[in-house]
Amino acid sequence: MLKAYKGNILFTKTKDAFTIYEKGFVIVRDGYVERVTDKIDNINVDEIVDYGDRLIIPGFIDLHFHAPQFPNLGLGLDKELLPWLTDYTFPEEAKFSDLDYAKKVYSVVARTLLMNGTTRVVLFSSLHKESTGLLMDLINDVGIGAYVGKVNMDRNSPDYLIESTEDSLIKTEEIIKEYKDKYDLVKPIITPRFVPTCTSELMQGLSKLAKKYDLPIQTHISENTGEVEWVKELYPNSKSYANVYDDFDLLTEKTVLAHCVHNTDEEITLMSEKNVFAAHCPNANYNLSSGIMPVRKFMEKGVKVGLGTDVGAGHKVSIANVMSQAIQASKIKWLELNKEFSPLNTAEAFYLGTKGGGEFFGKVGSFEEGFEFDALIINDESLGEKDGRTLEERLQRFIYIGDDRNIENVYVKGNKIK
Amino acid sequence: MLKAYKGNILFTKTKDAFTIYEKGFVIVRDGYVERVTDKIDNINVDEIVDYGDRLIIPGFIDLHFHAPQFPNLGLGLDKELLPWLTDYTFPEEAKFSDLDYAKKVYSVVARTLLMNGTTRVVLFSSLHKESTGLLMDLINDVGIGAYVGKVNMDRNSPDYLIESTEDSLIKTEEIIKEYKDKYDLVKPIITPRFVPTCTSELMQGLSKLAKKYDLPIQTHISENTGEVEWVKELYPNSKSYANVYDDFDLLTEKTVLAHCVHNTDEEITLMSEKNVFAAHCPNANYNLSSGIMPVRKFMEKGVKVGLGTDVGAGHKVSIANVMSQAIQASKIKWLELNKEFSPLNTAEAFYLGTKGGGEFFGKVGSFEEGFEFDALIINDESLGEKDGRTLEERLQRFIYIGDDRNIENVYVKGNKIK
Numbered sequence: 001m002l003k004a005y006k007g008n009i010l011f012t013k014t015k016d017a018f019t020i021y022e023k024g025f026v027i028v029r030d031g032y033v034e035r036v037t038d039k040i041d042n043i044n045v046d047e048i049v050d051y052g053d054r055l056i057i058p059g060f061i062d063l064h065f066h067a068p069q070f071p072n073l074g075l076g077l078d079k080e081l082l083p084w085l086t087d088y089t090f091p092e093e094a095k096f097s098d099l100d101y102a103k104k105v106y107s108v109v110a111r112t113l114l115m116n117g118t119t120r121v122v123l124f125s126s127l128h129k130e131s132t133g134l135l136m137d138l139i140n141d142v143g144i145g146a147y148v149g150k151v152n153m154d155r156n157s158p159d160y161l162i163e164s165t166e167d168s169l170i171k172t173e174e175i176i177k178e179y180k181d182k183y184d185l186v187k188p189i190i191t192p193r194f195v196p197t198c199t200s201e202l203m204q205g206l207s208k209l210a211k212k213y214d215l216p217i218q219t220h221i222s223e224n225t226g227e228v229e230w231v232k233e234l235y236p237n238s239k240s241y242a243n244v245y246d247d248f249d250l251l252t253e254k255t256v257l258a259h260c261v262h263n264t265d266e267e268i269t270l271m272s273e274k275n276v277f278a279a280h281c282p283n284a285n286y287n288l289s290s291g292i293m294p295v296r297k298f299m300e301k302g303v304k305v306g307l308g309t310d311v312g313a314g315h316k317v318s319i320a321n322v323m324s325q326a327i328q329a330s331k332i333k334w335l336e337l338n339k340e341f342s343p344l345n346t347a348e349a350f351y352l353g354t355k356g357g358g359e360f361f362g363k364v365g366s367f368e369e370g371f372e373f374d375a376l377i378i379n380d381e382s383l384g385e386k387d388g389r390t391l392e393e394r395l396q397r398f399i400y401i402g403d404d405r406n407i408e409n410v411y412v413k414g415n416k417i418k
Numbered sequence: 419m420l421k422a423y424k425g426n427i428l429f430t431k432t433k434d435a436f437t438i439y440e441k442g443f444v445i446v447r448d449g450y451v452e453r454v455t456d457k458i459d460n461i462n463v464d465e466i467v468d469y470g471d472r473l474i475i476p477g478f479i480d481l482h483f484h485a486p487q488f489p490n491l492g493l494g495l496d497k498e499l500l501p502w503l504t505d506y507t508f509p510e511e512a513k514f515s516d517l518d519y520a521k522k523v524y525s526v527v528a529r530t531l532l533m534n535g536t537t538r539v540v541l542f543s544s545l546h547k548e549s550t551g552l553l554m555d556l557i558n559d560v561g562i563g564a565y566v567g568k569v570n571m572d573r574n575s576p577d578y579l580i581e582s583t584e585d586s587l588i589k590t591e592e593i594i595k596e597y598k599d600k601y602d603l604v605k606p607i608i609t610p611r612f613v614p615t616c617t618s619e620l621m622q623g624l625s626k627l628a629k630k631y632d633l634p635i636q637t638h639i640s641e642n643t644g645e646v647e648w649v650k651e652l653y654p655n656s657k658s659y660a661n662v663y664d665d666f667d668l669l670t671e672k673t674v675l676a677h678c679v680h681n682t683d684e685e686i687t688l689m690s691e692k693n694v695f696a697a698h699c700p701n702a703n704y705n706l707s708s709g710i711m712p713v714r715k716f717m718e719k720g721v722k723v724g725l726g727t728d729v730g731a732g733h734k735v736s737i738a739n740v741m742s743q744a745i746q747a748s749k750i751k752w753l754e755l756n757k758e759f760s761p762l763n764t765a766e767a768f769y770l771g772t773k774g775g776g777e778f779f780g781k782v783g784s785f786e787e788g789f790e791f792d793a794l795i796i797n798d799e800s801l802g803e804k805d806g807r808t809l810e811e812r813l814q815r816f817i818y819i820g821d822d823r824n825i826e827n828v829y830v831k832g833n834k835i836k
Contacts, residue, residue: 073802073815073819074815075811075818077814078745286746286750287745289761291750315818316819327495328701328704331705332704335707336754345496384489385489389493393493393494396492396495397493400491401492401734402492
């Protein structure tokens with residue numbers, strides 16, 4: 001089946017500029033983009049779907065989202081990371097031993113992601129195997145693509161939310177076996193919570209599982225200065241926080257490290273060499289008083305960067321919101337660092353939230369040839385005059401002032417899921 | 419008429435804590451709050467309006483909003499203040515010589531403010547007298563309270579958006595005479611744009627008009643370092659930017675100064691002595707790469723502070739959004755200044771966006787005795803579980819993740835306007 005989607009098409013092949021086709025066509029065969037074109041006179045398509053004056057853009061990619069923290073959205077944000085974990089996060093995550101509770105919450109999580117135009121997401125679940133599986137089922141039901149990780153944590157965690165090293169590894173392998181081939185777009189991911197809650201044995205074991213099953217890895221790094229100090233105390237002989245992960249072979253080209261607020265230049269170089277992804281989560285970093293990731297520095301040093309909502313420390317599910325927050329944060333960072341690293345512009349933030357993060361999923365996040373067709377159909381009638389506005393201005397306006405009401409339809413790998 | 423509004427009542431008498439009545443009553447006589455109480459057994463009310471489990475909070479107060487910039491919402495935000503003014507703001511403002519255009523835009527402005535729960539607003543119009551009058555009429559039509567200022571600018575402005583000093587003063591006085599007693603809740607305000615666009619003669623003349631008609635004053639100060647330098651060049655003999663305004667007698671206890679990002683300690687002391695209001699506009703200050711106002715420092719030095727959206731440099735009309743952005747900004751400022759000034763908490767941000775700014779309008783922004791009853795009825799059903807959440811948590815959650823859909827009803831001075 002060859003389909004043509006007609007509308008105002010915007011995407012970012014490279015991070016510095018939008019590629020724009022006014023009243024153009026995305027030609028899609030069996031879920032993959034064949035090309036984008038101004039005219040289809042000479043192409044024999046089976047169906048034309050005409051979205052008129054609407055915007056057609058790639059789906060949003062969220063590289064960092066804690067599904068069980070969703071019920072805490074917008075709560076407890078007068079606290080810093082470590083007390084916030086103790087008072088809000090851990091007690092909430094513990095509830096996911098109850099499958100009924102998990103089903104109730106995760107159904108809403110899946111629907112809310114869809115409503116907000118997130119077509120691919122990298123999810124932390126809790127340490128509970130059963131509810132992690134349920135989360136994968138429910139995400140698959142709505143049609144979004146995802147990596148979903150059962151969280152591993154075998155030390156420095158509350159009594160009611162901890163597991164033995166052995167148990168942690170066994171259950172992780174069980175869930176991998178059960179889910180690695182179950183769905184096309186929803187897959188497991190290795191998920192050590194972060195250094196302080198994982199013993200060396202656990203990290204070693206997880207690294208082996210990642211290799212054995214060729215799986216991606218997600219974890220946190222250098223969100224908060226207190227956390228960085230703690231890691232130094234735990235591993236006084238490691239050169240840095242990033243080196244701890246590297247010592248356990250957890251930095252691969254399919255690793256995503258969330259936050260990266262306080263990394264040293266040496267760590268950034270290491271991340272670049274290891275070709276990992278950094279997930280920039282400005283809302284969470286603001287809310288927990290962590291600081292601002294120097295995104296431009298990471299980009300200049302060649303680290304792959306995407307955006308993350310970091311629900312629940314981040315209070316917004318919308319990656320469009322994270323784009324505008326990332327731009328704002330980069331402007332403050334620019335001032336803080338004596339204008340050394342230029343702020344992000346709109347095209348760059350859009351790139352990070354689509355193609356930048358999309359690379360974690362393969363050829364995702366753009367409308368170039370061979371990319372999976374993940375798309376959002378944006379109706380911006382309610383956002384102001386369109387006459388006299390460029391398409392780039394209309395997209396910028398949607399990013400800054402639009403919301404889920406403007407996202408009329410959602411496609412993932414060619415499937416219309418909304 | 420004595421009315422009782424029943425629901426979960428939250429407000430901030432003082433900035434450091436919420437005053438909370440679970441399933442309580444606000445007793446209102448002819449638009450003014452008589453008291454808030456847990457029980458009304460012994461009060462003979464004419465009517466009870468029962469809002470069940472909804473939250474009842476004071477209306478939001480916006481101390482800084484440019485009505486003619488509304489069509490630019492979410493646009494041009496890859497620029498700094500001065501190029502943004504030239505490329506986006508001035509050309510848009512010039513369109514308001516056309517009354518039909520003004521009517522179209524200002525009708526939407528009035529409705530959008532109402533939808534977002536803003537019950538009182540301090541508005542910049544453009545320099546055009548007729549459309550400024552129209553703006554006052556349209557704001558009055560929806561029932562919101564406002565100060566609305568015809569903008570004055572007689573130098574350093576584009577040819578197509580400038581007026582002579584004489585013309586500026588004559589038209590300002592004309593509009594004052596026409597509107598000062600026309601409406602109960604919508605009044606004129608003296609509005610020199612900012613020092614660079616106002617000659618000394620103009621500022622002198624405006625100061626006289628403010629005294630003659632006992633009017634409040636609004637202007638901008640120290641948003642951007644380039645602007646601050648420019649003012650120094652224009653008035654090399656003045657001690658500071660704030661002193662320029664003071665030299666022309668424009669700092670009064672009814673003056674609101676927008677931005678205050680780069681003021682010196684001496685200027686803050688002067689503002690405190692003159693008892694002016696500062697309007698904190700974090701979204702705009704981020705968007706135009708201006709910096710972060712040290713709000714805590716202003717509060718500690720006794721300056722009255724409220725919040726402003728600064729539409730259109732600020733992209734959000736919602737003061738709830740500005741509250742969460744102000745908290746985020748204060749956390750970054752706390753880190754920037756080596757943790758000298760503690761971040762704002764939720765109660766403090768709420769105070770700034772209600773009672774803090776409300777003082778500019780008199781007894782507004784709280785439910786204490788004698789306050790005008792401006793209120794929002796918040797339905798937070800869609801925002802997550804209510805069981806097990808405190809009322810303070812539910813309000814915090816609305817501030818962080820709610821939007822106009824949660825604001826079911828709006829009261830201004832006892833009138834139900836939505």
